[in-house]
Amino acid sequence: MTAASSGEGPELRLDSGSYLHGSAVAVGEHALLITGTAGAGKTTLALEMIALGAELVADDRVAVRPDGAGRLWLSPPPGISGLVEMRGFGLVRFAARPRVALKLIADLDHSETERLPPWRERVLSGIACPVMLCKGRLSLAAALTCLLRADDWPGSDFFAGEQFAGR
16 A cells, blocks of 8 residues: 555545445455445445454444554454344344455445556545445455465456466
């Protein structure tokens, strides 16, 4: 992630307490921030990823804090740490990771139209963060879990078909 004053797409807005409406999960030392409007499937995606081995960071509201070195740290807000509202089941408690560095944002409000997408980012607390457009994608939980496990992702050669150029 890089410090930036603008990015491709809208800046994500934090409320007065440095919280964002969304969910977050972690795989190893990498966190995924899941954004979208109410009912977009943020909690559902988080639960699917937890079923694949991810760990809960936060559901519904996520604390976002920059560290001054160009990284953003995600954590659960006090009072709701570990709680997930599972529609039709009620509140369920999970173990929650206390603090994890953001690696990727999953935007559930917008669909990807490119087979090999260009680099996209959103600005959060003045820091440009990689974003994937995920609305309507099949096998999304599996794909995002694998991306979080990948050691060398994101890298510029993974975008806009650069590794397939001339084929």
